Amino acid sequence: MAFRVLDSSAFYAGIPFSSNEPSYITPLVYNEIDHIKKDHDAIQILIETKRLTINEPEDQFVNAANNAAKKSGDFSNLSDEDMSTIALSLQLKAELVTDDFAVSNVAKNLNIKVIPVMTTGIKHVITWKYYCPGCKVNFSNVTECPRCGNKLKKKAIKK
Numbered sequence: 001m002a003f004r005v006l007d008s009s010a011f012y013a014g015i016p017f018s019s020n021e022p023s024y025i026t027p028l029v030y031n032e033i034d035h036i037k038k039d040h041d042a043i044q045i046l047i048e049t050k051r052l053t054i055n056e057p058e059d060q061f062v063n064a065a066n067n068a069a070k071k072s073g074d075f076s077n078l079s080d081e082d083m084s085t086i087a088l089s090l091q092l093k094a095e096l097v098t099d100d101f102a103v104s105n106v107a108k109n110l111n112i113k114v115i116p117v118m119t120t121g122i123k124h125v126i127t128w129k130y131y132c133p134g135c136k137v138n139f140s141n142v143t144e145c146p147r148c149g150n151k152l153k154k155k156a157i158k159k
């Protein structure tokens, strides 16, 4: 059976809630989705019923993902969550469900099978909001905070 790794865009699109296939996410993605308070019980049930497993990728796979992202020029567009997701897909030889262009690009360069969120039959459209975890200010079109230099984090907004 093929493993499936989800990034946060796949998670926000509701894939783990609408599929019986077991999914994997990294601890960083779990922390990112943790703010969806209304779905919090649903997430706990997924974990308890083993439909969702949280797994930390090993360093060697994180390094391989970092190297591939630097090579393809996508590194500055990718968050730590994104990098961990690519690394876990590589480690588990899993299919990666994402709608993030940079994530897909790096994953394909590593011969990871990428499944676009769209093709899973999910209709929600996600847009991303970028914010500085230090200054708590939102930005667009930049990956680093112009005020303090922190790497920006992103949050999905359902339309």
Ligand SMILES: [Zn+2]
Pocket: 132, 133, 134, 135, 136, 145, 146, 147, 148, 149, 150
């Ligand atoms: Zn800042």
